[in-house]
Amino acid sequence: MKHKLTKGMSFLLIAIVMVTTIIGQPLSAKAAETLELQAESAILVDSETGKILFSKNPDIALPPASMTKMMTEYLVHDAIENGEIEWGTTTQISNYAYSISADSSFSGIGLTQDKPYTVEELYNAMAVFSDNGTTIALAELIAGSEGDFVKMMNDKAKEMGLPDYKFVNSTGLPNSSLGENVPKGTSPSDTNLLSAKSAAILAYNLVNDYPESLDISSQIESEFEGYTVENLNWMLPHEATYLQQFHYEGVDGLKTGHTDLAGYCFTGTAQVDNNRLISVVMKTESEAARFEQTAKLLNYGFNNFDQKELFxxxxxxxxxxxxxxxxxxxxxxxxxxxxxxxxxxxxxxxxxxxxxxxxxxxxxxxxxxxxxxxxxxxxxxxxxxxxxxxxxxxxxxxxxxxxxxxxxxxxxxxKDNWFMLTLGAIGDFFTGLFSTIVDTVKGWF
The missing domain is CATH 2.60.410.10 (D-Ala-D-Ala carboxypeptidase, C-terminal domain)
Structure with a gap:
């Protein structure tokens, strides 16, 4: 029997979201102009040109929670493109990945040991349901250990030119929750850090270098281990009535995040006509708020900016x-x-x-x-x-x-022929000589 797995689906949440504004509707011109966001940090970027359309405290480095997984996703695509692995490559689950998966406090899917999983299965669970155990399994497959994978993450961040970043694990969990499995080269007190600007650059690279990633992040549901898991991105067209108000036409990604330290954050992307925008909101107050604030950003971008050929x-x-x-x-x-x-x-x-x-x-x-x-x-x-x-x-x-x-x-x-060049050189010589004589004569008087 298949089960529905969702997070935070309580009567209290239903009561809260039913009184929120219908955020998928365009904002008024005045509201769009002021754009007061209830988020610690935010940014809105045009994905074609990289032009920033709006920002609020974009350079503050904050815990990104599971938005960290965007870098893991990028490195999976890199490894596939480089021929190191394929979507059909299989791997088994280590004791570390299994322990994270089996811990109910991490709200994972649940993995089975001594069973092969394909890269595609693991990636889908990571991208759609933000599963942590599958993320660790992919990191170990690509780099041999999560510690070595973290080095790859930081190297890639430097290569991309991220201005504010610190990667200490592949999942976005606080290192303090990993027990004896803290990645080599990091400490139990470490946590991942990204600014909104860095998250936007990471998303910009993922969307433009590997647009196929959107085919996965836009899935509303995914099958895994006998379960139907639902995408944590409420801006996709979910069937559940209480989520439909969050639907935003054109959204097809990208990554949610939440920990007690990070609050609720979201890197979103939407395409309307031929115009794609990338948004980041960090440290919002609730699961619903991160999508409400994202909708404000997207509305501001789509309602106020037009792609124009200036020259x-x-x-x-x-x-x-x-x-x-x-x-x-x-x-x-x-x-x-x-x-x-x-x-x-x-x-x-x-x-x-x-x-x-x-x-x-x-x-x-x-x-x-x-x-x-x-x-x-x-x-x-x-x-x-x-x-x-x-x-x-x-x-x-x-x-x-x-x-x-x-x-x-x-x-x-x-190039002119040698004769004309010679005449020109002679002319230049006499012109210079004449100027010198004139200057000398002037000096006598």
Whole structure:
């Protein structure tokens, strides 16, 4: 017989959620403008450009609880892509993973020893139901031990450019709850730490590098060990009546989290039309609140921002459309952007954007000229999109930023023949000599 496993489904919860606002509905313009969030920290990011649309205390490092598992998920996908494991690879459950799974205080699914589990089974349980034992089993399969896996987590965090992070285990549980199984290199008092900005960068990488992860995180239910387990993400279209008010059209991930220390947190993502947003809320007051506050963020993003092409490919600044050329058959060359600038723009703020050129100084001589030969589409610098408005949250990282494109030559300029170059050199010599004589004569008077 199949059983339904859910967390926190009590009459008290039903009473609470029945009086909450129907959060899937758009906010008023005034509410969206002020956007007062009941969360310790939060951030909203456009997943295409990495542009931050809103943030509140985004750099505070807080316990992320099971949002930690996003890094474990990423490393599983990495291992599959690198050919180290496959979805069908099997592994058995260690005493450590089994002890965590068997502890009812961790609300796990429950694992069986001396039985092979596939990577796909373990990953589904981790991503859908946030199971801790299956997470540990995957960490041990990939790295040999959770301690070595933690090293991989921190190395990957550094590689991604996460500004604020500390990984001490694969699950997000406090190390103090792991007993004698505290991962090597960490201490019993350690806990995982992430800022909202770091969680957003992690989610950004997971969604963009491995979009197939959303196929799993969007599952409302998953079968495991004879159970039908329900996704802890209430913003998915659950059948239960008391959860339907939390449904948000377009949400397909990503990861919930809760411990006594972390409070209730959630990294969400939703796609409406062709626009995908990533949101993070940390340390909210209740299981319902984390989804309410996420809905506020998503409403703010979808209701107030439109993806716009501000400057088309081939755009030229009027007063800087050409560069002088030395030793070429042409005296100048046209320069322009090799790609368009498309970003989420709020209201009428498109007029607050401009472009600045940054020429590659190594390609210019002392007189500021390009030296022939020059190839068509040769990169000679970059064009930067600059926002001149009052509120600018920037981008989640330099790597994700789409605020620069290459500045390239529009035509090929051949090098002049030796005869013309010689005449030019002679002319330059006499011009310089004449200037010197003039300056000397002027000095006599």
């Amino acid at each position: 088309a490919k081939g755009y030229q600044l009027e007063d800087k459309s050409t560069l002088p050329v030395a030793k070429g058959k042409e005296d100048t060359v046209q320069i322009a952007t090799n790609d368009s600038f498309e970003v989420p723009v709020k209201g009428d703020q498109a007029e607050n954007y401009s472009i600045e050129y940054h020429l590659d100084k190594d390609k210019l001589n002392k007189d500021g000229e390009l030296t022939a030969p020059i190839k068509k589409d040769e990169k000679i610098g970059t064009a930067e999109l600059v926002f001149n408005g009052e509120v600018n949250y920037g981008y989640i990282s330099d790597e994700s930023s789409k605020n620069t494109v290459d500045l390239v030559a529009q035509d090929a300029i051949e």
